[in-house]
Amino acid sequence: MNFGHFWIFLIKPALVFTIAYILFRIAGKKAVSQMTNFDLLLTFAIGTIISEPILTSKISMSIYYALTFLIFYLAVEKLSLHNKWRWFLVVSPTVLIRNGDIDEKGLKKERLTVNELLGKLREKGYADPSDIDLALIEESGQISVIPKSEARPVQPRDLNIRTERNFVPIPLILDGEIIEHNLKYLKRTKEWLFEKLDEKGVSQAKLSSVTLGTLNENNELMIDMEKTGAPLSNSPYLYKPGRDK
Known part of the structure; x- marks a missing residue:
């Protein structure tokens, strides 16, 4: 060669x-x-x-x-x-805030303005940099934030509250179609599902109107139905910004 x-x-x-x-x-x-x-x-x-x-x-x-x-x-x-x-x-993370103080060298290195940094903090739910113990810009370009202990959300363990293990609702109906492999996993039958739907006032003929049906930790079927008919337009809870009428 x-x-x-x-x-x-x-x-x-x-x-x-x-x-x-x-x-x-x-x-x-x-x-x-x-x-x-x-x-x-x-x-x-x-x-x-x-x-x-x-x-x-x-x-x-x-x-x-x-x-x-x-x-x-x-x-x-x-x-x-x-x-x-x-x-x-591998690119190392860059410190942007340490112990509530903005690191100007870090901002200059990553070509970030203070306004951009504040915007990223607001996306994380924090408005004041002094509430941040450590903020880094990772290799992926995302900003990770570790708040100070007094500014972080209250955790159940802070109040000595014992919590139950999280349960992920299991979908059984999606867009009007039965998820048969999930029924099989739960060792349930279609007849059982139709009985649960009937308890909710949903007949088998209206299955196509069920947008989502999930089984919760209490063995209850929770359903979200397709909305029909126009809602009352004068309800303050239905206000849509930008509408003139």
């Missing part, structure tokens, strides 16, 4: 991958949301590569480059699991 082939099949994709990653690192965490730098890089790279045959008809080369990028991606993901490589490959 001569240098030309070595360049095309190994050095060139590695170089493009490295340059693209450096550019995303320079762009900062605000450039990505929920996805990591590597996730976003792979998405853009494969999307661009796959669209290449539309213009050049080089299907085999496009497949090769897409697979090569995927192999680089998997290799980097594997290396990032090891501590000695993780510090180099």
Whole structure:
């Protein structure tokens, strides 16, 4: 294999991958949301590569480059699991607020304004930075907030209240259709379900009108029916902002 082939099949994709990653690192965490730098890089790279045959008809080369990028991606993901490589490959979180004080250096590094930071805090339910013990911008671009103990929501254990284990309602009817595998899981029959519906005043003929039917922790069937008829427009609880009439 001569240098030309070595360049095309190994050095060139590695170089493009490295340059693209450096550019995303320079762009900062605000450039990505929920996805990591590597996730976003792979998405853009494969999307661009796959669209290449539309213009050049080089299907085999496009497949090769897409697979090569995927192999680089998997290799980097594997290396990032090891501590000695993780510090180099994975972006560390940046402190934005510590002990109620805004870290101006952190804001400058991530190119965030104070207004943007306050908006992110409001999304988390906090209006005052002084209530925050620690706020970080993660690798995914999301801001995580740890409030001070006196500002966090009251937990049942704070009041010495014993709580029951959470129960996730099990859907039995979705959009008028019976979820048979959930009935089988509960060892129930359709006849039992129809009896429960009848107790709610819903006949078998009206099954298609049931938007959602779930079984709660008390073994009760809770249903949400399709609304029919127009509601009273003069009810203050039905006010819709922006309506002129």
